[in-house]
Amino acid sequence: MTDPRSLSPLDLDTPDKTFLDANELVINMGPQHPATHGVLRVILRLDGEKVLGLECVIGYLHRGVEKIAENRTYTMFNPYVDRMDYVAAVSNGLGYCEAVERLLSVEAPPRAQYIRVILTELNRIASHQLWLGTHALDIGAITPLFYTFRDREEILKIFEKYCGARLTTHAFRIGGLQYEAYDGFERDVKNFVSFVKPKIDEYEELLTTNRIWLERTKGVGVISGKDCIALGVTGPVLRASGVKWDIRKAQPYANYKNFDFEIPTGENGDTYDRYIVRMIEMRQSLRIIEQAVEGIPEGPIMAKVPKVMKPPVGEVYHSIEAPKGELGYFIVSDGSTQPYRVRVRPPSFVNLQALDLMCRDQLVADVIAVIGTLDIVLGEVDR
Amino acid sequence: MHALVQYIESYLSSDKTPGTAGNWFWATVYVLLVFVGLSIAVIAMNWLERKILAHMQVRLGPMRVGPHGLLQPIADALKLLLKEDIIPDGADKVVFWIAPFIVVLAAFTVFVVVPFGPTHAITDMNIGILFMLGVSSLSVLGIVTAGWASNSHYPLIGALRSSAQMVSYEVAMGLAVVSAILMTSLNESSTGTLSMIGIVEAQKAQGEWFLFKFFPLGIIAFAIFAIAMVAETNRAPFDLPEAESELTAGFHTEYSGFRWSLFFLAEYSAMIAVSSIAVTLWLGGWLRPFPNLLHGTTWDLAFSFIPGIAFLLLGAMCFYNTARMPKHPLFKIQTIGLAGFGAVLALIGLVMFLPPVRERVGDIFWFSAKVAGFMYLYIWYRGTFPRYRFDQLMKVGWKVLLPTGLALLICTALWAMRSEVWTQVVVPVGMGFADFVRRLL
Amino acid sequence: MNPQIAGNPPVATPYFFYGLAAIMIIGGILVITRKNAVHSALALITTLLAQAALYLMLYAPFVAGVQIILYAGGIMVLFLFVIMLISIERAEKERQFNKQWLVGIAAAAALGGLFITVYTATTKGRVLFPEGRTSYVDMQNTQGIANLLFDQHGGTYMFAFEIASLLLLVAIIGAVVMAKKRI
């Protein structure tokens, strides 16, 4: 495997003159393309169908979220983070709230922690379900999409019941929770867990041993653990390459250290391993949810935080394990009500860097598979 | 008037196809009938595919236009006809204009030789199967030119993919077809035939469908054909030329409105055409199940009731769903419509019980039923399989299907001549070897 | 025309011949005059299909089938494939005819003149092909060709057939060697 740092950027204007080739072709995939998951534009240089190199053009969804943060109070900025990774809004909120809590040196009460974990893990399942559906759709299996959306609906219903929103949930507040869990929350979650377990088997039945699926995913978009670390790739992609790194275990936040779960890792770092890792992660999330919902303690849901937040001068970097990888918030406070600077380390953005490395010498169809397997959300890439 | 009735009656009792009899009038009528029937089949297929796929994917599919979306295809057709016909700037206008017509012509012309019954074909050609394969392979020209004329990268890649794919799978398909044609020559005069009607007659004479002939060779040939025909028609899991997640829509990305609908029409009629080939070659064409095992007037009578019963069942299904319709004034028209549709189906079913009709529709019914089975398979594939990658597709075509087809052809030939092989090759060689061994000792 | 010889009725009326002949000639002219190679190829396909129809009129359905499946469906797809592989935008803007085009046309005209001369010299008032109606046995064309190619006792053209298969093998290998970048 080549060192990712040695890859030269794609020279689009001057094709490779050492060998004149009739087949060389530069095509624009996106920004309007069914398989680039939003408004990603990929410039591909092809030799027939083989990818010689590619370049991602991003920024079509740029809204200046980080800059907006500088003009909002800490509380006011909270809903904005939901709009980054909009399929995993709960995780985004968790990361932001915990970062500000660390800045304020407060900690959410245990009950809030438990409910946070439940919602975040539910969100992880929802995010993985959406990933699975769209990824399978990209590879040509249209049916799993509907299965996963059917089941994701149940999670969204719980979110809706809890906080009134389905997608951009804004479920957490700095210092705890805004809302107490509604009546029957625990029952709903338990029902969901028992409902979704056989459904995950159903997805696997359609795909895991499907010969075409195996051919399309095995050995496709291989990336080694070393390259992943060099590129800063995190999340299931990193774990599928054999690196056992999950921030929930490595730097436990919320109260993940109280829960018993495993970190799945792959061996080959190919698309199939990433698929398997995510499937196992869904089951592990269910395990966490089961434990959490059994052990929700009674108590307050909000820590003591001032109405007007003025964190002390300083900076904090707090990262959590979002469904897509390490989601980090770097917040600099100048002691005022508004952050001096917020820098988000979005997993999608960093993971997208590996696309070129993973796609070299593969076919066009593999680019689609790799974009799918990276599980990017353009809202998060562009911010 | 009486003369006309007599004329029609004389035709109905004819034992020749209109083309063979040289009767241009009936040939024209047949052409029109096939054209209309095919269009209806494509429309029905459109609705069925959406409904069946929807039910496989835990959703309802079209439900708004007409009861259970029955009028959806018509609404779609209207929409497509009214849409603006966009020819991209920089496209080769003439070729862009012609390409869809090439595809449609190729897809429709093959039905000239499709035998819906012993006399129910437009004509019976000496080269029937060759004609079908040849003309259906012309559609690749339309696809390639469509992709090229669009002057855009995605259609061009789609066109290149489809030309490579269709040419590759034609080879395997041809080998499978040859092995079936070889089976037609197993008679006293050892003369085979390429005629579509002749192939079915041969199956009738030999008393078994070629699917079960030389078990398992017939089934293997059928399997090769069944895989290759999906690739030939660019359907899932071999739908790379129009892979929407990769090439947006492949060769017809730049097409819209009426021209796009021509591609759609061609795709579905090509599906029906290749299924007809499969049915004719391996599934006994128009023959009803067990024509030899369960023969005799009683069985004939029993089987002749099945078409009517099938339509009655469809009608009953409609009535059942009418009863399940929501009792809401808004659904009144839809309920009535569904009931009316059911009544029409039931009426057709009843008409099919009339002796003169009963005796004549059996062929067409069994042929259509077998083709419908293939159509269902197409939908099922689409709901189940992911898409192959291009190199894997080529690997399957050249490294799996082609060698299997070649081996199969040799095996079929050897099996067909097994007595000759035994007496003229195995026995003499064995004797010679035995002699050699004896001398050695 | 000898009315005594029994035969089949013609497949189609003579007008079909003239129509098809016109299509073929126009197609042929378009093949050699179009700037765009794809247009040429399409014209050639039209010509080939019209010729397949003429084969049918000549009671040669098998050749017609082979013409459609091999020529129109196989060779021409190959042509189109290659035309699309090589970009032709540049070729279109260039001069279409070479420098000796006048000589070429003159040579072709001379050849045409030769044909006419030979025809007039040989006929001298005689009917060139005093043919009767073909007694074409229905549904026997393919079988007849098969008998000639591989009869039970070694068909007349069995050896030629095998040589042709060898030729195709050589062509396959040759094409692969030529077209592949690195072998």
Next chain:
Amino acid sequence: MHAMTDISTLHYLVLGAALFLLGVIGVLTRRNVVIVLMSIELILNAVNLNLVAFSRYWQSIHGPSALHGQVFAIFVITDAAAEAAVGLGILIAFFRNKETVNVDEVNLLKW
């Protein structure tokens, strides 16, 4: 059937000769190799048409099994397939090296 309206072998020969001449003109005057190859196909087809027409003539004399002309036509088609495959292969190799498809630029015996 009226003799005037019947299509004789000669009709086909004239058509074949016309196509042959068109093909010759194409081969001799065009620069684009692809079109030159297509003109060769035109010539081969003209020959084929003659062969099949002769075959009909032969059949009318020697009976329906005298199909030698048609067998020949099939061999010619086989040959055309081989020729097209190799010719286009050469063309691709040529284009890859010289980036042109003009036949009068093939003036080197090596590249």
